[in-house]
Amino acid sequence: MAHGPPWHDARVADDEVALDEHTPPPTDADQVPPAGRPERPAAPVSARETITLAPTTPTGTAAWCGPAVVAVLAAATYVVFSLLQWRRFEVPSWDLGIFTQLARRYAALDAPVVTIKGDGYNLLGDHFHPLLVALGPVYALSPHALTLLIAQDLLFAASVYVVARHAVRVLGALQGTLVGAAYAVSFGIVGAVAAQFHEIAFAVPLLAIALVALLRGRWLAAALWVAPLVFVKEDLGLTVAVFGLVMWWRARHGSDRPRLGLWLAGWGFGWVVLSTAVLIPLLSTRDQWDYGSRIDFAGIATHPWTAVTLLVDDGRKVLTLLVLLGITGLIGARSPVLLIAVPTIVWRFWADNDSYYGFTWHYSAVLMPIAFAALLDGVLLARRSPREWLRRYSMAAAAVAVAVAVLMVPRLDIARLGRPADLWAHSTREAESRAVLAAIPDDASVETDIGLMSYLVDRTDVFYVGNEGNPAPDFLLIDAYNGGWNPAPVDAAAYAxxxxxxxxxxxxxxxxxxxxxxxVAG
Structure with missing residues (x-):
């Protein structure tokens, strides 16, 4: 098949693909060549090429039905996983207990003092997440730790709909729905579900909505949705800052709000400085931001090359980068949107905590909306490319992303849903777990490990046994198997x-x- 010169192919891709729904169709005047320049003959473009490169954007029911079905199925899957995990008394960390205690305080209109972290410990002195005050009314309606898990599941499912809906706009009903399903089972999202509640539950839907608005050229909406991320966690201010710079770059031509992105970048960076240098130390019992010491900024400044080498000096880091790029269908690397993931990658890989390096757990949740937005943006950019091979690959990129997401599932905890003898089976310690919980009365003070912590925070005052300076509790509870001991005390009374x-x-x-x-009273 004969092809026209590159300038012609790029024009065809622009005309045939709905790259920006705000761009008006060409007028008759647009078709007339400038005076003195002869009109170039149009090279033939096959019907097959036109159709595959420019899928018709679904309208009506077809536009939302697939994304809605995927979002509902995702919500059901997440909730079922959480319910089964809860029934089996599986608690992977102390975080659910911490955030439940915080929600309980907010529901009572109290300061977020979380005794699991220490006697009188204000959790805003640990991480800066004032947006979690939204948990207060939710917890007041249903005062239970499981409420936080369900809330997180629904927030993630809402982001699934947002991503899938835009994928349908770009790729058509079938491919778009499949990409939405790939996002729903992506390693960052389902990893966060398995890790139970964390503050990033709010960040994921906010980012998804803001990124879609960014891709659609809705600058003000994008700014308004992404700006609250600074109140979800202090490091997300850097994400907001880079988001603002990317928005400025995209809006610098033909926009009536060219400086909005720069203002947004300043907003994000300003809150990083304010929260880590002023607010967190002010509220911390140690007068400092504890997590800043996990990165050797002085060492990086004196040995600048380590800023790069620290990103790839561990096999887990390399694997995380590879699966992140793979889930964008590789084509996401063409999009500047992928730069918004850089702050999260950098702080994780520069830190001296190796639990940040892998692709499991909840640390990659905020990367998933970014990765899939980069995928969809990369597809549109590739369709405009003068390189024929790249335009053709744009048709396969979504399939690559879906394949990577599916191939990752067996390595994730969500795969346990497919093993009847695993997650669906009752815990062999269920009777003992219920019995020991029943032995602790409401409103008692309890010092314990992570084993049954989340099952006590709703009705007792819980302290973590690993902290020094706890007041003498009414009860001390030890879970020798799942409490995190190595080894556990042999006599809880003597240990207390x-x-x-x-x-x-x-x-x-x-x-x-x-x-x-x-x-014993006495």
């Missing part, structure tokens, strides 16, 4: 008396790996 001299404790429960010691 060692931790709290002057108090006397007696063992009141010892079964299934649980030991419960009660303080």
């Amino acid at each position: 008396q060692e931790r709290h001299p002057g108090s006397t404790y007696t063992l009141v429960y010892d079964a299934g790996g649980y030991q419960l010691a009660q303080r």
Whole structure:
């Protein structure tokens, strides 16, 4: 098949593909060549090429039906996983207990003092997340730790609809719906579901909505949706800053708001400085931002090359980068939108905490809306390319992204839903778990490990046994199997008396790996 010169192919791609729904169709005047320049003959473009490069944007029911179905199925999957995880008394960390305690305080219109982190510990002195005050009314309606898990599941599912809906606009009903499904099972999203509640539950839908607005050229809407990220977690201010710079770059020509992106960048960076240098230290019991010490800024400044080498000096980092690029269908690398992921990647890989390096857990959740937005933007950019091979690859990029997402699923906790003998089975310690919980009365103070912490925060005052300076509790509970001990104390009563001299404790429960010691009044 004969092809025209590159300038002609680029024009055809622009005309045939709805790259920006705000761009008006060409007028008759646009078709007339300037005086003195002869009109170039149009090279033939096959019907097949036109159709494959420019899918018809679905309208009516077809535009939202597929995304809605995918979002509902995603919500159901996430909720079922959370319910089964909860029924099996699986608690991967202390974070659900921490955020439930915070929600309980907000519901009571109290300061977010979280005793799991320490006696009198204000959680805003740990991370800056005032937007979590939104959990207060939700928790007041349903005061249960499981409420936070369901809320997170629904927030993630809302982002699924947003991403899938825009994918349908770009790719058509079938491919767009499949891309939405790939996002729903992407490693960052389902990893966060399995890791239970974290503050990024709010960041994911905000980012998804803001990114779609950015791709559609709705600058003010994009700015308004992404700006609140600075109140979700302090490091997300850097994400907002880069988002603003990308928005400025895209809007610098033909926009009535060219400086909005620069203002947004200043807003994001300003809140990073204010929160980490002023607000967090002000509210912290240690008068500092604890997480700043995890990055050796002085070492990076004196050895600048480590800024790059630290990004690839561990196999887990390299694998995370590869799967992130792969889930964009590789074509996401063409989009400047992918730069918005850089701050999250940098702080994770520069830190001295190796739990940040992998692609599991919840740390990659905020990267998923960015990756899929970059995929969709990369497809549109490739359609405009003068390179024929790139325009043709734009038709396959979505399939590559879907394939990568599907191939990753067996390596993720969500795959446990497909194993009846795993997540669906009752815990072998269920009876003992319920019995020891029943032995602790409401409103008691309990010092414990992470094992049953999340099951106690709704009705007792919980302290983490790993902290020093806790007041003598009414009960001390040890989970020898899943509490995080290595090894666990052999006698909970003796251990409680060692931790709290002057108090006397007696063992009141010892079964299934649980030991419960009660303080003796006297």
